[in-house]
Amino acid sequence: MATATYPIQVTYCGICSLPPEYCEFGGTTKKCEEWxxxxxxxxxxxxxxQEVLEQNMSxxxxxxxxxxxxxxxxxxxxAEAASAKLAETRATSKxxxxxxERNKRKYVTAVQGLEAFGLDIKKVAKDFxxxxxxxxxxxxxxxxxxxxxxxxxxSDDIFDYVVENYKDVPEDxxxxxxxxxxxxxxx
Amino acid sequence: MFKKDITPGAKSKVKSSVQRxxxxxxxxxxPLLEPxxxxxxxxxxxxxxxxxxxxxxxxxxxxxPLFFQHMDDPLLPHLTLIHRYPRCFPTLRIDRGAIRFVLSxxxxxxxxxxxxxxxLPNDPNDAEGRYGKKELEAGEVVVxxxxxxxxxxxxxxxxxxxxxxxxxxxxxxxxxxxxxxxGLWSLSLG
Numbered sequence: 001m002a003t004a005t006y007p008i009q010v011t012y013c014g015i016c017s018l019p020p021e022y023c024e025f026g027g028t029t030k031k032c033e034e035w036x037x038x039x040x041x042x043x044x045x046x047x048x049x050q051e052v053l054e055q056n057m058s059x060x061x062x063x064x065x066x067x068x069x070x071x072x073x074x075x076x077x078x079a080e081a082a083s084a085k086l087a088e089t090r091a092t093s094k095x096x097x098x099x100x101e102r103n104k105r106k107y108v109t110a111v112q113g114l115e116a117f118g119l120d121i122k123k124v125a126k127d128f129x130x131x132x133x134x135x136x137x138x139x140x141x142x143x144x145x146x147x148x149x150x151x152x153x154x155s156d157d158i159f160d161y162v163v164e165n166y167k168d169v170p171e172d173x174x175x176x177x178x179x180x181x182x183x184x185x186x187x
Numbered sequence: 188m189f190k191k192d193i194t195p196g197a198k199s200k201v202k203s204s205v206q207r208x209x210x211x212x213x214x215x216x217x218p219l220l221e222p223x224x225x226x227x228x229x230x231x232x233x234x235x236x237x238x239x240x241x242x243x244x245x246x247x248x249x250x251x252p253l254f255f256q257h258m259d260d261p262l263l264p265h266l267t268l269i270h271r272y273p274r275c276f277p278t279l280r281i282d283r284g285a286i287r288f289v290l291s292x293x294x295x296x297x298x299x300x301x302x303x304x305x306x307l308p309n310d311p312n313d314a315e316g317r318y319g320k321k322e323l324e325a326g327e328v329v330v331x332x333x334x335x336x337x338x339x340x341x342x343x344x345x346x347x348x349x350x351x352x353x354x355x356x357x358x359x360x361x362x363x364x365x366x367x368x369x370g371l372w373s374l375s376l377g
Contacts, residue, residue, distance in 0.1 A: 007223070007226060007271035007272060008270065008271050008272070008273065009271075010267070010270040010271065010338065016368070017368070017372070017373060018367050018368055019270070019336075019337070019338045019367070021336050021337060021338065022286075022290065022336065022338075022340065022367055022368075025286055025287050025290045064284050068284070068287060071287060072287070075291075
């Protein structure tokens with residue numbers, strides 16, 4: 001490594017994004033190891049051979065080893081909990097496509113909840129605008145959070161578009177509703 | 188600085204005159220980068236400035252982050268940059284035991300550097316002179332490597348000069364600026 005030509009090409013772990021040699025300090029060591037074994041068998045054998053593991057262990061005192069062990073277990077548990085939580089919110093959270101009547105025959109369509117699926121709603125809003133050739137913007141919701149507001153009655157089109165283009169969002173979690181509350185208040 | 192995940196703010200283009208200033212500042216701070224500056228900061232390319240929370244500015248070239256800066260503090264290199272040009276920055280090494288603390292964002296403590304696994308400038312164990320001969324002063328930017336690892340794991344600003352560290356051997360050594368796996372690391376520039 002010493003006199004390699006610059007810039008050095010560094011490979012990063014596909015799971016935790018750190019250089020593979022630091023995977024052991026992340027919470028997802030197990031997954032990282034599997035990933036490395038599959039993608040870069042050379043490096044895997046270098047980093048995870050018995051010899052290296054033993055050497056790593058012997059560098060620390062017994063006491064410190066125990067503490068490190070405990071710590072890494074805690075970290076792993078936390079990482080697992082976090083990923084489980086993420087999966088759960090993904091499974092349970094709903095995307096609402098609302099058709100809101102604005103002025104008798106005119107409608108706007110509001111889309112809520114896309115951010116739970118790891119989408120950047122600003123970008124999605126831009127895409128909607130491009131796809132449907134209408135105004136599309138991110139607006140703040142009074143209760144906190146943001147939604148995408150698209151001009152025109154596009155609830156069905158948006159439903160199809162989201163199903164088609166954003167595979168992360170399961171179709172069952174999409175819901176179309178018609179919002180009439182506003183009209184009542186007006187009338 | 189980046190313990191939490193951060194969301195990038197507005198991205199704007201850097202004026203070419205400002206870009207020249209940045210370039211000369213980089214060279215002044217890290218003279219060892221001189222041979223590679225054309226690869227890192229090409230004269231013709233358009234640099235981007237991304238605003239981050241807490242008055243931090245990140246300079247990026249396309250989608251590669253290069254340097255970040257808090258107000259008018261010294262420019263700190265992003266870790267991906269350090270990984271590509273590892274020998275161009277003043278470097279210290281920590282022992283194995285300290286890695287896990289650094290990676291969870293703790294302030295680096297002196298014993299991690301003074302112990303047998305750690306390396307400071309003029310270290311008797313450092314035969315090839317990798318960690319330099321010059322003692323570093325407080326306030327200097329240092330890259331922190333780890334024992335038995337190839338790549339750097341942190342970059343920060345020294346709180347105490349290295350000479351004093353060797354004398355006192357305790358207390359805080361280096362403020363955690365940017366470490367592997369922090370918010371800045373996982374930030375993606377779209």
